[in-house]
Amino acid sequence: MNTRDIVLIALFAAITVALGLAPRIPVAFLPVPITLQSLGPMLAGAMIGPVRGALAHVLVVLLVALGLPVLAGGSGGLGMLAGPTAGFIFGWIIAAFVTGLLCRTWTVSGKARPSKWADVGLTFIACVIGGIVVLYACGALWLAFVAGLGLAKAVSGVAVFIPGDLVKAAFAALIAHNVRRAYPIELK
Amino acid sequence: MTGTLYIRGHSPLHRIPAGIKLAALCLFGLALFALDNWIVMGLAAAVSLGLLASTGIDPAQARRQLTGPFIIVAFLMAATALLVDPLLGLAVGLRLMALLVAGYAVTLTTPVSAMLEVIERLFSPLDRIGLVSSAKIALSVSLVFRFIPVLIDQARVIREAQAARGMEKNILALLVPLIVHVLRSADDIAAAIDARGYPPAHGANRGNAHEHT
Numbered sequence: 001m002n003t004r005d006i007v008l009i010a011l012f013a014a015i016t017v018a019l020g021l022a023p024r025i026p027v028a029f030l031p032v033p034i035t036l037q038s039l040g041p042m043l044a045g046a047m048i049g050p051v052r053g054a055l056a057h058v059l060v061v062l063l064v065a066l067g068l069p070v071l072a073g074g075s076g077g078l079g080m081l082a083g084p085t086a087g088f089i090f091g092w093i094i095a096a097f098v099t100g101l102l103c104r105t106w107t108v109s110g111k112a113r114p115s116k117w118a119d120v121g122l123t124f125i126a127c128v129i130g131g132i133v134v135l136y137a138c139g140a141l142w143l144a145f146v147a148g149l150g151l152a153k154a155v156s157g158v159a160v161f162i163p164g165d166l167v168k169a170a171f172a173a174l175i176a177h178n179v180r181r182a183y184p185i186e187l188k
Numbered sequence: 189m190t191g192t193l194y195i196r197g198h199s200p201l202h203r204i205p206a207g208i209k210l211a212a213l214c215l216f217g218l219a220l221f222a223l224d225n226w227i228v229m230g231l232a233a234a235v236s237l238g239l240l241a242s243t244g245i246d247p248a249q250a251r252r253q254l255t256g257p258f259i260i261v262a263f264l265m266a267a268t269a270l271l272v273d274p275l276l277g278l279a280v281g282l283r284l285m286a287l288l289v290a291g292y293a294v295t296l297t298t299p300v301s302a303m304l305e306v307i308e309r310l311f312s313p314l315d316r317i318g319l320v321s322s323a324k325i326a327l328s329v330s331l332v333f334r335f336i337p338v339l340i341d342q343a344r345v346i347r348e349a350q351a352a353r354g355m356e357k358n359i360l361a362l363l364v365p366l367i368v369h370v371l372r373s374a375d376d377i378a379a380a381i382d383a384r385g386y387p388p389a390h391g392a393n394r395g396n397a398h399e400h401t
Contacts, residue, residue, distance in 0.1 A: 003387075004378040006324055010331030011374050015367070017332065018339040036359075047367070059328055066303045066329075067193045067295035075253055077193050078210075079291030082217055084260045084284055147264040147280050153271055171359060178364045183371050 008048050008185075012056035016040025016092070017063070020072035034164045035072035039172055041092040042131035045099025046123050046176035049187030053096035061089060087142025091135045099130025103176075104187040116177070124173035131172065132165050193253070193292075194299050199243045201293060206302040207309070209294045216290055220283050226275050229282035236289035243296050250292070257288050304329070323387035331377075335370070342366055 020037040040060075044053035060070060061081070069076045071089070081089065106122040136158055144154035201209070220232055240250065261284045269277025308315075308322045315322050346365050347357075355361060 001324065002378075003381045004375065006328050007331060007374045007378045007381070008371075010328040011335050011370055013328070014332045014335030014339055015370075018336055018343075021340070043367075059332065062307065062325075063329065063332065065307070066300045067298060068300065069191075069193055073256060075256060077253070077292050077295030078213060079254075079288040079295065080257070082287040082291050083257045084264055085257070143264070146284060147268050148272060148276050149264070149268055150272070153267070157267065171363075174360055175363050175367065178360075179367050179371070182364070182368045185371065 005052055009052050009056045009059060012044040012048055012053065013059040015043060016060050017070040020070065024072060037072045038131065038165060039168045041096040042099050042127040042169060042172035043175060045096040045130055046103045046127060046172060047179060048185060049104055050097045050100030051188055053100040054093050057092040057096050060092065064089065084143060084146060088135060088139040091138030094138060095130045095135040098134045099126050100187055102126035102129060120173050120177045123176050124169055127169035127172045131169055132162060192300050193295050195245060195296050197244050199297065201239060201243055201297040206298045206306045209298060210306055213290060213294050217287055220286060224279055226279040226282060229279045229286060232286040233282045236286045239293040240289050243293055245296055253292060254288065261285055321387065327387050339370060342369055
């Protein structure tokens with residue numbers, strides 16, 4: 001863990017926080033507006049790798065615990081880490097790790113350097129698995145636990161957000177591909 | 189980002205040391221999850237609201253923070269009540285309310301520095317065996333604070349330049365140059381930190397800068 005690793009970790013934590021400051025998109029029938037914040041773990045995993053991406057989100061969780069308004073809409077504090085959406089907040093750590101691990105295995109250490117659309121496609125699948133499948137599993141498990149709902153009902157409850165997150169995964173893949181081309185960073 | 193959620197004050201909750209508040213909050217949470225009785229949950233929620241009121245927070249500010257989570261809680265309460273059991277739904281809703289409000293009350297009355305101190309103390313056994321470094325944690329927290337305004341300013345600059353060229357708002361066209369720009373500056377920042385010999389080598393105040401690889 002050298003100084004550059006620490007700077008990159010802090011930078012991607014700051015990117016996740018800044019994405020929460022972007023205007024939110026209210027959706028008529030949903031109780032919570034869609035935010036760009038869940039783009040953060042996908043970007044971190046795909047651009048700085050599993051360990052640093054995960055540590056960036058450990059840092060975000062730490063900032064929430066410290067009482068800083070770093071979550072979308074300016075919320076934060078210990079209450080959020082025990083509230084109904086806590087599974088998603090802690091899940092960012094695992095989501096970034098899985099996204100980064102898949103990206104590193106598929107796109108970077110692969111024998112032949114993948115072509116443009118193969119790279120975007122593989123990064124997209126990594127973001128979907130890490131940033132959606134794994135993240136929603138964490139979110140739904142916690143929700144099922146705190147709400148006494150049972151896993152199946154909790155999953156169907158959060159599933160309404162998946163279409164929006166698929167769009168985010170596509171953006172994350174395009175952004176990661178273009179940034180990697182302009183400024184390649186080893187994933188670790 | 190508008191400062192921290194902490195508010196100045198002299199309420200009883202403000203005067204309790206941060207470590208004790210956090211330990212009490214953990215016990216409170218564990219106790220609430222060990223029980224399923226809605227009357228107990230109702231009492232816990234009432235106690236939490238009482239604590240929140242005792243902090244002297246502006247009700248409008250508390251509403252801003254809690255409305256979002258409360259809508260989700262109400263939604264869950266209705267879902268559990270309708271799909272599983274009405275009384276369980278009530279217990280679930282009151283438990284989440286109690287946890288959210290109690291956590292918020294502790295956050296409101298504990299300055300960030302005090303909270304950071306508790307966290308450093310919690311990590312200190314790991315620090316001693318070299319697994320984590322409190323100095324590095326503190327450095328990364330302060331770097332995040334430095335990066336957020338840089339990101340916001342740079343996003344505005346890029347957006348204005350693109351608008352001047354007649355470009356529509358486009359998240360891809362904004363985020364790619366923004367991230368490339370900050371990644372480039374990250375190398376300069378890392379070099380500057382290394383040049384100042386920070387963070388200090390493990391367990392030492394000798395000002396040697398050799399342990400940086």
